[in-house]
Amino acid sequence: MTPDGGVALVTGGAGAIGAAVCxxxxxxxxxxxxxxxxxxxxxEVAGSLSGSGHMGFAMDVADLDAVRGGVDLVASERGPVDVLVNxxxxxxxxxFVDTTPDFWDRVIDVNYRGVLNTSSCVVPSMLERRWGRIVNVASDAARVGSSLETVYAGAKGAVVAFSKSLAREVAKSEVTVNVVCPGPTDTPLIHGMAGELDDGDRFVSALTKAIPMRRLATPDDIAPAVAFLASADAGFxxxxxxxxxxxxxMA
Structure with missing residues (x-):
């Protein structure tokens, strides 16, 4: 089976990286x-895509019932999900010392529990059909740590560990699970976050200088890696x- 004509579900699909992936x-x-x-x-993103059969809808990944409803909607209108991109x-x-349990909960619910929710809803069908691609977008914060993002880095680290473990469980059914870790990326989100800091511009500048290529990533840098791992060419x-x-x- 190839993904041509198949169905892909992209969460966060209206964001900068998500739209580029779509x-x-x-x-x-x-x-x-x-x-x-x-x-x-x-x-709006769905309407901008080439080809036909696309759809856009609201879904809160942190709400398991909402995810179930969203996956059921896709299955009923387009068919079962072949490719899941979180x-x-x-x-x-x-x-970290200034964060609160409510903040921890939100970061973990969106960044980690959301992956658990979507995976739990699409994996059974992938196993039945013996084909599937799951690509989870984490962060280099999970790999090297990131000041001022301690809880986020932990949640994304959980995504990496979960993905490796799930990959082992489902491999014999030709379902693959991989992770793409963007570095600091030039999106409205990062600039909005930096704007809340007193020295936000300097913080972004420091992030940029830490990158050997001396620039932030763009969403168009991230999308090809996701697309490859979602393709038939990445089957092994x-x-x-x-x-x-x-x-x-560097690894």
Whole structure:
């Protein structure tokens, strides 16, 4: 089986990285289901994609019932999910000692529990059909740590460990699970987070200088890596973590 004509579900699909991923997957011939907290933005992204059969809808990845409903909606209108890409994420730049349990819960619910929720809803069907691709977008913060993102880094580290373990469980059914770890990426999210700091511009500048290629990633840098791991060509690659970070992390 190939992903041509198959169905891809992308969470956080209306965000900068998510939208770039949707564009790539659509160009591969997939019918893309764009899921996002913002239904209007999700439908706008879906409407911008090449090809046909795309759809956009609201879905809160932190709410298991909402995820079940979203996956059921996609299955009823487009067919079972062949490719799952978890892009949805949320964070703020805050020293750990200044964070609260409510903050921990939100970061973990969106960044880690969201991956658990979507995976639990799509994996059974993938196993039955003996084919599937799951690509979880984590962060290089999970690999090297990141000041002011301690809880986020921990949640993304959990995504990496979960993905490796799930990959082992489902490999014999031709379902692959891989992780893409972006480095600091030039998106409205990172600039919005930096804008909440007194020295936000200097913080972003320091992040940039830490990258050997001396620039932030762009969403278009991230999307091709995700698309490859979602493709038929990556059928013998599973349990891997790929950094797209201009050399910030080298392995």
């Amino acid at each position: 564009l790539r997957l659509a160009s591969m011939g997939l019918k893309v289901a764009v899921a996002d907290l913002n239904a209007e933005s999700a439908m 892009v949805a994420g949320w964070d703020r730049f805050i020293p 690659i599973t349990g891997q973590t790929l950094s797209v970070s201009g050399g910030l992390t």
